[in-house]
Amino acid sequence: QQPVQSPQAVILREGEDAVINCSSSKALYSVHWYRQKHGEAPVFLMILLKGGEQKGHEKISASFNEKKQQSSLYLTASQLSYSGTYFCGTGNSGSARQLTFGSGTQLTVLP
Amino acid sequence: DAGVIQSPRHEVTEMGQEVTLRCKPISGHNSLFWYRQTMMRGLELLIYFNNNVPIDDSGMPEDRFSAKMPNASFSTLKIQPSEPRDSAVYFCASSRTDSGANVLTFGAGSRLTVL
Numbered sequence: 001q002q003p004v005q006s007p008q009a010v011i012l013r014e015g016e017d018a019v020i021n022c023s024s025s026k027a028l029y030s031v032h033w034y035r036q037k038h039g040e041a042p043v044f045l046m047i048l049l050k051g052g053e054q055k056g057h058e059k060i061s062a063s064f065n066e067k068k069q070q071s072s073l074y075l076t077a078s079q080l081s082y083s084g085t086y087f088c089g090t091g092n093s094g095s096a097r098q099l100t101f102g103s104g105t106q107l108t109v110l111p
Numbered sequence: 112d113a114g115v116i117q118s119p120r121h122e123v124t125e126m127g128q129e130v131t132l133r134c135k136p137i138s139g140h141n142s143l144f145w146y147r148q149t150m151m152r153g154l155e156l157l158i159y160f161n162n163n164v165p166i167d168d169s170g171m172p173e174d175r176f177s178a179k180m181p182n183a184s185f186s187t188l189k190i191q192p193s194e195p196r197d198s199a200v201y202f203c204a205s206s207r208t209d210s211g212a213n214v215l216t217f218g219a220g221s222r223l224t225v226l
Binding site: 002032034040041042043044047087099100101102103104 | 202215217218219
C-alpha cells in the first residue's frame, strides 16, 4: 500500500524551513527519500532504518519513528536548488527491492 | 561511472505499434528495476531482476508488457501492442543488493507518448 505524503505541495522563500511527512499503514523497516527535479530522474537523498535514527544531508535531515510508522524530512534554510518533488519510499527491509513510493511533495523555493 | 543509461529518451508512436525501451545498469549492480511514472499513479514498480533473473513482475500491467535481462549489462522493456494509456515516463534503476541497505540509482528515463 502506497505511503501517504503531506503536504502535496509547498511554496517557500529562500532561507525558510519546510517539513515533509510520510506515513504508512504498514510496519516499516526502512524509509528512503529521493528528490526529483523537473524532467530529471529521482536522486537518492538518504535512507533511514528502524530505530528512530536521524540522518542529515547538507541542511536536509530526516527522522524515522517506526512505532508511528512515520518519517519526516526537514529542509533547513532552503536554497533555490532544493526545489523539486520529494518522494518517500517505504519498505519492510533495507532492500530497495520492496520499496513503495508515495505520490510526492512538490517543493518550490522562491528567491 | 556513466550511471544508468536508458534509450530512447523520447519515443512517440501510434497505437498498436511495438515499443522497446532499453537499459544499461551500473556495472557491478546486481539488481535492476523498471518503474513507470504518471501524474495519476506516481512511481510504480513494474518488475525487478536480481542477478538477471526476474523476481517479481506483479506490477506489470498486462500481457502486453514484457521485460528481459539477457545479461548483467542490458535489459529491455517491451510493449506490444502499445495503447495511449501506456503514455508515461519509464525509468530503469539499478542497485547492489549485497551492500546492506542498498539504494536505487535511476536512469534519465524514457518518455513514451502513444497517439
